[in-house]
Amino acid sequence: MGGSTQGGSQGPSRTMARLRSFGIALVPIGGLFLVWELIVGMGWVKAELLTPPSIAIPEVWRYFASGEIFSHLGASLRRGALGFAIAAVVGVPVGLFIGSVRWVSLGLSPVIEFLRQLPPLAMLPVFMLFLGLGFQAQVAIVIWAAIWPILLNTVTGALGVDERLKKAARTLGAGRREIFLQVALPAALPTIMTGMRLGASYAFLVLVAAEMVGADSGIGFIILNNQYTFKIPQMYAAILILACLGIALNYGLLWLERLLTPWRGNT
Amino acid sequence: MSAVTSMPRLSVERVSKTFPTATGGSFQALNEVALDIAAEEFVSLLGPSGCGKSTLLEIIAGLQTPSSGRVSMDGEQILRPGPERAVVFQHFALFPWRTVTGNVEFPMEMARVAKTERRRRAREYLSMVGLEDFGDRHVWQLSGGMQQRVALARAMACTPKVLLMDEPFSGADAITRELLQAQLTKLHRATRKTILFVTHSVDEAIRMSDRIVVMGTRPGRIVSIFSLDDATREHADKMAELRAAIWNLLRKEILPLGEGEAGNEIRGEAPST
Structure with missing residues (x-):
């Protein structure tokens, strides 16, 4: 009997492959830093305007060693995580509901599409008007940025559940509630996860910009503040920290996606 | 109705099914289909695309309701799907x-x-x-x-009391298909479940069934029913005869549709009689 099986090997060879692809990704990044160093070192761009990595990277180290960066990172993460969590906790159930009831989805999809098209930063003055300068307005703008992709993808996922699987579940003795929890929800999960990842990256972009406009802490704030106070090496150091944060965020979500939906791309 | 032992496991009584079409008309998928299936029986529904064999299976599964007529299991009307009638999908x-x-x-x-x-x-x-x-x-x-x-x-x-199988092996390659057929035959012998098996392969139906229900198109209906047993299966002459008889019936059903369209639907070699 038998028949061939594929995939499945999750042992050390897979870990090695991951490490190798990570290592390969580091080469062009190293190249980028080299070019960056060179254009300053050769005098093509003034070092006062563009801090070379040989100076910026030690500044990153100093930020961490002095502990100065932690309060800012903490402030950004608090705003981002809270806003994103609220967007997910509201967006997923509401999206599932909209997507499960066809006439509701037909009625509401244009509204969602319209609201999604508004650039989130355009809403910042509105939120500031209602919530004042500070934490609440920052969280509100993160929610706004993250909720639309989460909502839209969840609706799409719920609408796209394979009817044949629902049919099979009925013949296997599943009732409405069981079909929703055991079939519709897991079937929509890969699409929901895509929405979460999009939502997180939008939230990240918007948060940094919002911190530059209306905050006195956070990673976005120190980037702009360093520029105002002519601490240019520190400004580039903060930008580097921000970039690493973004990469970590993306990898974290990819990891979570693989953990929750291992069957994805294999059906 | 007097003796419980004579009650069929599945009973299809004058079942018709009509679907509305996109152009506002209607399409009759099944017309006055009547069929009794005994417990422990292995019955194949054989026919070209559009003969309503899958629709009939879904009605028995309780996934669709008939436009008229009724289906019942052990005398009780089938109104919804249930695990006592398990379905294996294509x-x-x-x-x-x-x-x-x-x-x-x-x-x-x-x-x-x-x-x-x-x-x-x-x-x-x-x-x-x-x-x-x-x-x-x-x-x-x-x-x-x-x-x-x-x-x-x-x-x-x-x-389940009944296994409903909707062209379950049609996606498999020839070798896998033979293995699956052998396994299903073994399973039927071991468990004596009632099996209703939809297929468009003549050979597959002949290999496994106690009875073969040949269906025709426009409207979907039962054309003829053949019985066979293991003794017949060992008889090469009788098998060739049966195969030829089924093919002649199917040919009549397919030809009015045009060679290319439905002719490919029936798998296996047609005997050159």
Whole structure:
């Protein structure tokens, strides 16, 4: 009997492959830093305007060693995580509901599409008007940025559940509630996860910009503040920290996606 | 109605089914279909596309309701799907987010079977189809033939009285198909479940069935019913005769549609009689 099986090997060879692809990704990044160093070192761009990595990277180290960066990172993460969590906790159930009831989805999809098209930063003055300068307005703008992709993808996922699987579940003795929890929800999960990842990256972009406009802490704030106070090496150091944060965020979500939906791309 | 023993397991009484079409007309998928199936019987529904064989199966499954007529199991009218009539679909319909064992356990979870009992029985059903060592795999790690065997094990986990199979092996390659057929025959002999098997392969129907119900198109209806047993199957002459008779019937059903369109639907070699 038998028949061939594929995939499945999750042992050390897979870990090695991951490490190798990570290592390969580091080469062009190293190249980028080299070019960056060179254009300053050769005098093509003034070092006062563009801090070379040989100076910026030690500044990153100093930020961490002095502990100065932690309060800012903490402030950004608090705003981002809270806003994103609220967007997910509201967006997923509401999206599932909209997507499960066809006439509701037909009625509401244009509204969602319209609201999604508004650039989130355009809403910042509105939120500031209602919530004042500070934490609440920052969280509100993160929610706004993250909720639309989460909502839209969840609706799409719920609408796209394979009817044949629902049919099979009925013949296997599943009732409405069981079909929703055991079939519709897991079937929509890969699409929901895509929405979460999009939502997180939008939230990240918007948060940094919002911190530059209306905050006195956070990673976005120190980037702009360093520029105002002519601490240019520190400004580039903060930008580097921000970039690493973004990469970590993306990898974290990819990891979570693989953990929750291992069957994805294999059906 | 007097003797319980003579009551058929499945009874299809003058069932018709009409669908509305997109152009506002209507399409008659089934016309006055009547059929009784005894317990322990293996019956094949054989016919070209559009003869309503899958529609009939779905009506018996309780997934569709007939426009007129009635279907019943053990004398009780069928109104909705239920695990006593398990369905094996052409496209497997396995849940990709569950492991092989998880898929087989699904109907038992729905029936609130305790967890240890589920595990034990899932293993039993998987060994019935020769997959006891694959319980921890994900569905997508298995070949198509293995996936269909998981679907069969899952259907058995419903502890059904009737197995309804909708062209279950039509996606498999020729070798896999033969193995699946042999396995199903063995399973039928071992469990004596009532099996209703939809196919468009003449050879497949002949290999496994106690009775072959040949269906025709426009409207979907029963054209003829053939009975056969293992003694007949060993008789080459009688088999050739049966095959020729079925082919002649099918040819009449297919030809008015044009050679190319439906002619490809019937698999296997037509005898040159």
